[in-house]
Amino acid sequence: MRLRRVISYLLVLFILYAFYELSGERFRELSGARAKDEERVLCRVVKVYDGDTFKCRLASGEEVRVRLIGIDTPESRRNKKAYRDSRRSGMSVEEIVSMGKEAARFTKKLIPPGTLVYLETDVQLHDRYGRLLAYVYLPDGRMLNEVLLMEGYATVYTFPPNVRYAERFVELQRKAMREGRGLWKGGM
Known part of the structure; x- marks a missing residue:
C-alpha cells in the first residue's frame, strides 16, 4: 500500500514537471520566436x-519600460538632456531634437508595436528611473543596440557595470563614423 502511494506521488510530480517544461516550449513555439540563450526573455513591443x-509586454502580461544598454540616441524633444547635449556638442537644440526624432523613427521602423523581441540583461537590471536595462534582439536575431550603432543612430553610452558588449559597441560606432552613417553624415 505504501509503495503504491509513493509511486502515485512520483507520477504526479513527473506529470507536473513535464507540463511545466512543455508549457514553456509551447509558449516559445506559439510566439514564432526561439531564444538562442535561455537567459533571454521574450516580450511584445507595445510602444x-x-x-x-x-x-x-512580458509573457506574464506585465508591461515594462525598457532602456537599451550601452547606447544613447539624441533626445527627440526639448528637455534638460537635449540642452546639455547641445552645449556639449556645439549643436543647436533644434538639431539635437531633429536627430533624436530621426533615431526614434528608425527604432519605430525596426520594432513597431506588436513585434516580438528578446531581452537580455546584464549585471544591473534597472536604471534610476526604474526602466529595465536590456540588450534587445530582433526577430531576425540581430541585436537592436548594435543595429542602431551600425546605422549611426546612436552613440556608445557605457555605464558600468553593464559593459558586456562595450568593446564591440565602440568598434561599431567608429565604423559608422568613418562611413558617415545616420547621425554622422552631418559630422555630429
Missing part, C-alpha cells in the same frame, strides 16, 4: 518612446 526606450 516606442524614442530611439533607445520602449514599452513591452
Whole structure:
C-alpha cells in the first residue's frame, strides 16, 4: 500500500514537471520566436518612446519600460538632456531634437508595436528611473543596440557595470563614423 502511494506521488510530480517544461516550449513555439540563450526573455513591443526606450509586454502580461544598454540616441524633444547635449556638442537644440526624432523613427521602423523581441540583461537590471536595462534582439536575431550603432543612430553610452558588449559597441560606432552613417553624415 505504501509503495503504491509513493509511486502515485512520483507520477504526479513527473506529470507536473513535464507540463511545466512543455508549457514553456509551447509558449516559445506559439510566439514564432526561439531564444538562442535561455537567459533571454521574450516580450511584445507595445510602444516606442524614442530611439533607445520602449514599452513591452512580458509573457506574464506585465508591461515594462525598457532602456537599451550601452547606447544613447539624441533626445527627440526639448528637455534638460537635449540642452546639455547641445552645449556639449556645439549643436543647436533644434538639431539635437531633429536627430533624436530621426533615431526614434528608425527604432519605430525596426520594432513597431506588436513585434516580438528578446531581452537580455546584464549585471544591473534597472536604471534610476526604474526602466529595465536590456540588450534587445530582433526577430531576425540581430541585436537592436548594435543595429542602431551600425546605422549611426546612436552613440556608445557605457555605464558600468553593464559593459558586456562595450568593446564591440565602440568598434561599431567608429565604423559608422568613418562611413558617415545616420547621425554622422552631418559630422555630429
